[in-house]
Amino acid sequence: MTANQAEKSILITGASTGIGRASAITLLEAGFQVFACVRNQRAAGALRASLPAAVADRLSTLELDVTSPEQIRAAVTAVEQAVGDRGLWGLFNNAGIAVNGPLECVPIDALRRQLEINVIGQVAVTQAFLPLLCKARGRILTTGSIAGFSGTAAGLGAVILTFWTGWVVDHFSWTSIAQRTLKMYEELLHEQGRAFTVG
Ligand SMILES: NC(=O)c1ccc[n+]([C@@H]2O[C@H](COP(=O)([O-])OP(=O)(O)OC[C@H]3O[C@@H](n4cnc5c(N)ncnc54)[C@H](OP(=O)(O)O)[C@@H]3O)[C@@H](O)[C@H]2O)c1
Numbered sequence: 021m022t023a024n025q026a027e028k029s030i031l032i033t034g035a036s037t038g039i040g041r042a043s044a045i046t047l048l049e050a051g052f053q054v055f056a057c058v059r060n061q062r063a064a065g066a067l068r069a070s071l072p073a074a075v076a077d078r079l080s081t082l083e084l085d086v087t088s089p090e091q092i093r094a095a096v097t098a099v100e101q102a103v104g105d106r107g108l109w110g111l112f113n114n115a116g117i118a119v120n121g122p123l124e125c126v127p128i129d130a131l132r133r134q135l136e137i138n139v140i141g142q143v144a145v146t147q148a149f150l151p152l153l154c155k156a157r158g159r160i161l162t163t164g165s166i167a168g169f170s171g172t173a174a175g176l177g178a179v180i181l182t183f184w185t186g187w188v189v190d191h192f193s194w195t196s197i198a199q200r201t202l203k204m205y206e207e208l209l210h211e212q213g214r215a216f217t218v219g
Contacts, residue, residue: 086141107155
């Protein structure tokens, strides 16, 4: 760890499991201060309990559902109080869900929910943390998906389901809708990020 790293704070959404959890542990072990966002105290406790004490000292857990404006506001306040003028060095927008299945079978509300979490949620969290990111000339990272480039990969599960049920239905990569929208947003953010002095 360098002294420099110890002063850098990174916030990760969806840190209870999978990529978010692994990233939180890796960044803590590398010496960064990590704000790991989870959706309940049980997940916060489980993450903390899995870490050696020296590493856990650099961990702060926040309850954050990315679809909740109140929880986003509360998270910004908590991070602001903790980092002060140093600002936020990194935002890792990782929270997300996958929705796939035959076009005929998946309720349209599942797609609405996915767009709300994977796209609107990411934009809302980024917007809320921009002032703190600008202070640190920070960076924004997003977990996208191969589904943002190709629907075939994400549609594989749907193909299997189609064979399994024996129905003659189209398979459809719902996830690609959200992931392509997210990819477009990321590209725009990258193009225009310099205007916000985000590194
Ligand atoms: N693994 C893959 O192959 C793959 C492929 C393509 C894209 N991705 C993307 O990578 C990211 C992480 O995926 P993963 O594989 O690590 O999946 P995961 O283990 O299911 O992790 C998803 C995380 O997002 C959180 N989450 C879900 N809804 C949320 C909400 N409304 N607000 C805040 N957090 C929420 C989950 O929290 P809870 O535990 O509380 O549910 C969990 O911490 C996702 O954005 C996913 O779309 C993954």
